[in-house]
Amino acid sequence: MEAYAQKKIPSQVNEFNKTNDQQVFITHLNVQGLTSVKAAYIDQDPLLNKSDIICFSETHLSDNFDWMAKQVCPPHYTITQMGSNKNGGGGLAICIKNEMGPVTVISTSMECLHISISKERHKLHIMCCYKERHKNLQSFTDRLCKNISQLPPDAQCVIVGDFNNDLLWKKETYLLERLAELQFSQHITDATRYDSNSGTLIDHIYTKDISAIATKLTDCLYSDHDATAIVIR
Numbered sequence: 001m002e003a004y005a006q007k008k009i010p011s012q013v014n015e016f017n018k019t020n021d022q023q024v025f026i027t028h029l030n031v032q033g034l035t036s037v038k039a040a041y042i043d044q045d046p047l048l049n050k051s052d053i054i055c056f057s058e059t060h061l062s063d064n065f066d067w068m069a070k071q072v073c074p075p076h077y078t079i080t081q082m083g084s085n086k087n088g089g090g091g092l093a094i095c096i097k098n099e100m101g102p103v104t105v106i107s108t109s110m111e112c113l114h115i116s117i118s119k120e121r122h123k124l125h126i127m128c129c130y131k132e133r134h135k136n137l138q139s140f141t142d143r144l145c146k147n148i149s150q151l152p153p154d155a156q157c158v159i160v161g162d163f164n165n166d167l168l169w170k171k172e173t174y175l176l177e178r179l180a181e182l183q184f185s186q187h188i189t190d191a192t193r194y195d196s197n198s199g200t201l202i203d204h205i206y207t208k209d210i211s212a213i214a215t216k217l218t219d220c221l222y223s224d225h226d227a228t229a230i231v232i233r
Contacts, residue, residue, distance in 0.1 A: 024122055024232040027051040028160035030130075030193075030203060030225040034059040034093060038222045039072045047218045047229060049074065052097045053117070055128035057162045059091035060084050080115060082108045085132075092128050111140060112147060112161075122232060125151055129161030137165055141175045148182055159184065159206040160228065166200040184208045187215040192226045203228050 027048055031038060034056055042048050054077070061072070062083050073079040077095040080103070084091035092113040096103050106114040106125070113128045127147070131140045144159075151157060165175050168191060176186060184206040191199025205215060205228050213233060217226045 022119075022122070024053070024117075024119060024124060025051045025229070026053045026055065026126065026158055026160065026232070027227055027229040028055040028057070028128065028203060028205070029220060029227040030057045030162040030223060032058050032060075032223045032225070034061055034072045034091075036071045039074060041222045043074050045220070045227075047216070047227060051229070052100055052119075053126060054095040055113075055126070055160050056093040056095070057091075057128065057130035058089070059093045060089065061091045061093065078103070080105055080108075080113065082110060082113050085110055090130055090132060092130055094126065094128050107147065111135075112144060114147060122156065124232070125155050125157040127157070127159045127161075129159060129163065131162070131164050133164045135164075137163075137172050138174050141178050144175075145178055145182065148179075154209065156210050156232075157184075157206075157208045158210070158230065158232070160204070160230075162203050162225065164202050165204075166202055167204065168199070168201045179206050182208065187213065187230065188217065188228055190217055192217060192228060193224060195224075205230050207232075 048054055061081060073095055076098050078098055079093055079095050081093035082091065090110055094113055094115055100117055101119040104116045106116055111129060111131060116125045163175060165172055167176065187205045188201060188203065191201050192203035193200050203225055207213060210232055214231045216229045220227050
């Protein structure tokens with residue numbers, strides 16, 4: 001936490017609010033280790049704590065579900081997760097606000113956690129993804145597209161995550177092109193992670209068959225990734 005001690009939690013995000021209960025607010029953050037300390041900051045964050053669904057990548061959590069649900073799940077949420085890899089890296093989790101409609105876990109893997117929810121007029125498929133840096137992008141993309149191919153043709157789908165594929169420089173466009181072929185649009189246009197030299201756009205949001213949306217980036221106290229967010233209207 002010391003590395004982010006000089007960063008400030010955004011004081012307001014009033015320009016990015018739901019305007020009715022039929023909308024769905026989804027956020028993603030590469031949290032770089034989801035701990036009880038970070039969970040306390042998340043509970044105070046004005047963007048994350050009003051989300052209907054919070055997707056986390058790089059949780060570094062084990063499969064000790066009972067402990068994890070008590071220690072790191074924000075209040076008033078239910079958590080679904082996939083544990084970290086054998087080296088303790090990676091890991092995915094999705095926290096769903098308790099007032100949301102029925103939630104179904106479709107599939108879990110080290111690379112993709114897939115759920116579906118029903119709320120008002122929306123029946124959404126949500127995929128939270130993480131591609132490790134050393135993994136081959138084409139192979140990862142092919143596996144993701146295989147999962148997508150199993151969706152109903154008219155399914156509304158949101159894919160979020162850290163893909164370790166920088167879209168600012170577009171040196172590798174296989175992921176973007178394959179998802180475009182499947183009628184997915186990518187909505188984040190600014191850098192989502194910064195180092196001492198430059199920024200990279202590696203945290204993406206893709207949607208299919210969703211016509212009215214808003215997207216936002218926000219700085220976070222507890223990660224060197226920005227949180228990405230989308231409101232489905």
